Amino acid sequence: MNDTLEWTDNALLREVERRSGASVSACFQCHKCSSGCPIAPDMDLLSSQIMRLIHLGEKETVLESEAIWACASCEACTARCPMGIDIAAVMDTLRMMAVERKAALGDRRTSSFNKAFLSSVRWHGRVFELGMMTLYKLISRDLFSDVDKVPRMLAKHKLTFLPHFSRSTKEVRLVFNRAEEEEKKR
Amino acid sequence: MKYAFFPGCSLESTAWDYDKSTRAVCKALGIEITDVPDWVCCGSSPAHASNASLSLALPALNLHKAQTAGYSEVLTACASCYARLRTANHAIRKDPTERERAQRIIEKPYAGAVNVRHILDILFNDYGVAEIEKRITTPLKGLRVASYYGCLLSRPKEVVAFDDAEHPVCMDKLVKVAGAEPVDWPFKTECCGASLSISKTSVVNRLGYKLLSMAHRAGVECIVVACSLCQLNLDFRQADAKKDQADIPEIPVVYITQLLGLALGIPPKDLGLDALMVSAASILDRRAATAGQAGRRA
Structure with missing residues (x-):
């Protein structure tokens, strides 16, 4: 990041704008998004810096950043952007692009969580917490966090040993398949 | 007052107390709620961060179920379900491309007719x-x-x-x-x-x-x-x-x-x-x- 960044091409800008529906090119670097971002202290790049790097076509820097996975989708940035840029939607698009391109992900835990969560929905129609957490731990290799909390969760009946199946599971699996086909067209 | 209720996954597990208290308060106030038949997960944050089509289709599928059951209003207590159902519904109403995409995926003619409401909104604005x-x-x-x-x-x-x-x-x-x-x-x-x-x-x-x-x-x-x-x-x-x-x-x-x-x-x-x-x-x-x-x- 110490090197001077040079404008390369606008392929990244065009793709992000098309897929997110957000006009990233309207950003004039007021930094209002970064100022109100609750996660800013935990980010390697601020949201306003991400916007600028998209302008400059710095694809690897953006897609391999920790920041896109640290974002909590709270949408404070989107709500406050004076240019009406849906910055939270840009973050979603960048996460999808990072996974599709198998970028060297800044942090695998959040993408692993997303994967485990959606597998659970695909399989049961609804989230089955205990199964989802087991799968998350296996794919993220984040084996021990929160394990100490399981007994209390069970005591408070906040976790169940059996999934709640929706009677629409077949329909849900078809929806997943068709949604994946739709995404390929973008 | 009759609403279709969309509990969502967390109300079946970690937030069962939210489910129980929502039902108890509605009963005490005479607000009639009936679960959306065979509802499925709204996709929550993992869907909108992974697959935009899925985060559009899962809410559309649920809202279509509520519509088929004869309801024009869906009540949620979970704020995440509320935001996902409402965001997808907004896109379906406003953008013909998104509407067609949702309909292709769920293979149902849902066009955004159902209103998505949160329990706070119902208590404050409808009930008063x-x-x-x-x-x-x-x-x-x-x-x-x-x-x-x-x-x-x-x-x-x-x-x-x-x-x-x-x-x-x-x-x-x-x-x-x-x-x-x-x-x-x-x-x-x-x-x-x-x-x-x-x-x-x-x-x-x-x-x-x-x-x-x-x-x-x-x-x-x-x-x-x-x-x-x-x-x-x-x-x-x-x-x-x-x-x-x-x-x-x-x-x-x-x-x-x-x-x-x-x-x-x-x-x-x-x-x-x-x-x-x-x-x-x-x-x-x-x-x-x-x-x-x-x-x-x-």
Whole structure:
């Protein structure tokens, strides 16, 4: 990041704008998004810096950043952007692009969580917490966090040993398949 | 008043007390709710961060189910389900490309006819505080409460739009009608870290401490929420959030339906108060005190 960044091409800008529906090119670097971002202290790049790097076509820097996975989708940035840029939607698009391109992900835990969560929905129609957490731990290799909390969760009946199946599971699996086909067209 | 109810996955597990108290309060107020038949997950944060088509289609599938069952309004209690159903519905109504995409994926002709409503919106705007007030039997007199709305009920304002995005007040007014004292504090719509709870726990604990310590500085005895993720992050993770930080007392974090339910005279066990990690005994003591006074007066 110490090197001077040079404008390369606008392929990244065009793709992000098309897929997110957000006009990233309207950003004039007021930094209002970064100022109100609750996660800013935990980010390697601020949201306003991400916007600028998209302008400059710095694809690897953006897609391999920790920041896109640290974002909590709270949408404070989107709500406050004076240019009406849906910055939270840009973050979603960048996460999808990072996974599709198998970028060297800044942090695998959040993408692993997303994967485990959606597998659970695909399989049961609804989230089955205990199964989802087991799968998350296996794919993220984040084996021990929160394990100490399981007994209390069970005591408070906040976790169940059996999934709640929706009677629409077949329909849900078809929806997943068709949604994946739709995404390929973008 | 009849609504189709979309409980969502968390109300079947970690937030079963929100489910129980929502049903109890609706019953006490005569608000008829029936579950959306065979509902499925709304996709929540993982869908919108992974596959835009899926985060459009799962809500559309559920709203179509509600429509087929003859409902024009779907009620949610979970703020995340609310935001996802409402965001997808907004896109389906506004953008023909998105509408066609949703219809291709679910293979149903859903075009955005169903309205998505949150329990706060229903209680405040449809039912109204005046009607609720008539049914309050055990007001929580003098209880100082911070209303915490979080992100998903406040943003984006074009989509959620039932209160002010930066300074919402509807929950404060419901707290007031319960006889308690809503306290003004600056973090009403700050983020708790939401779904990062599992994958980035340290971030959630940092934000949790920030919220809890501000609520404590505002002099509150409890925090009231209307989102299962806010509740989980502030209650379940409270002990960890306070670890290694300046000491502040335990602050119970209850759902608005639990607080309102107590003031409506619903027994604590029917509101799932035993599910809280940080005990709500202090709130119950307060209620017992007012009930006692009322008893003596009578």
